[in-house]
Amino acid sequence: MIEYTVTEAKINTASKIFYSDLNISNSEIQSFISFANKTGDYQNRKTNVKADMSEWSIWTKTNIYDSVLEAVSDMVNNTTTDWLMKDYNGGVYKIKNVWLATYRKGDYTKAHTHGPESWASFVFFIKNDDNNTPLIFKGLQDYLFEPVVGRVVIFPSYLEHYVPVIESDSERIVLAGNIVYVPSNKE
Numbered sequence: 280m281i282e283y284t285v286t287e288a289k290i291n292t293a294s295k296i297f298y299s300d301l302n303i304s305n306s307e308i309q310s311f312i313s314f315a316n317k318t319g320d321y322q323n324r325k326t327n328v329k330a331d332m333s334e335w336s337i338w339t340k341t342n343i344y345d346s347v348l349e350a351v352s353d354m355v356n357n358t359t360t361d362w363l364m365k366d367y368n369g370g371v372y373k374i375k376n377v378w379l380a381t382y383r384k385g386d387y388t389k390a391h392t393h394g395p396e397s398w399a400s401f402v403f404f405i406k407n408d409d410n411n412t413p414l415i416f417k418g419l420q421d422y423l424f425e426p427v428v429g430r431v432v433i434f435p436s437y438l439e440h441y442v443p444v445i446e447s448d449s450e451r452i453v454l455a456g457n458i459v460y461v462p463s464n465k466e
């Protein structure tokens with residue numbers, strides 16, 4: 280499995296986010312980009328994501344992102360932070376949906392949350408070139424994550440976030456997903 284180090288960011292008095300820069304080779308990143316480029320748009324900009332967006336279930340159509348998803352799953356299950364219900368009813372966190380979003384000039388994502396049906400959500404940055412449009416969490420003060428390639432950001436699904444309009448000519452590609460908590464008696 281990919282080795283990772285988790286860093287915690289406190290974005291307001293109540294909410295923490297954790298993130299990690301995954302050690303992924305350039306060739307693997309290139310394969311992530313190639314797959315996303317072939318996937319195209321499936322949602323016709325009918326979701327909050329006003330960019331090319333895949334099916335919600337893209338992770339069931341390919342195993343190309345499995346190394347990233349395995350690391351995310353491990354992180355959520357093994358990182359201690361107060362918004363994760365560790366050992367509550369002995370359950371586990373499981374990835375539920377995963378999708379791709381490819382932004383080009385003029386694209387953006389409206390402010391939204393992923394709750395309440397999921398507990399945690401993640402964004403993994405695949406490509407940005409010179410496009411540094413951040414992922415922004417709203418709060419008393421906005422909290423910005425630069426789209427560093429290879430970085431995964433994991434956050435409580437109730438946090439409102441958005442992506443501002445892309446001003447640059449380069450693509451910005453992310454893999455994103457939701458994570459649910461499954462109590463032990465429902466596994």
Ligand SMILES: [Fe+2]
Pocket residue numbers: 391392393440
């Ligand atoms: Fe989102």
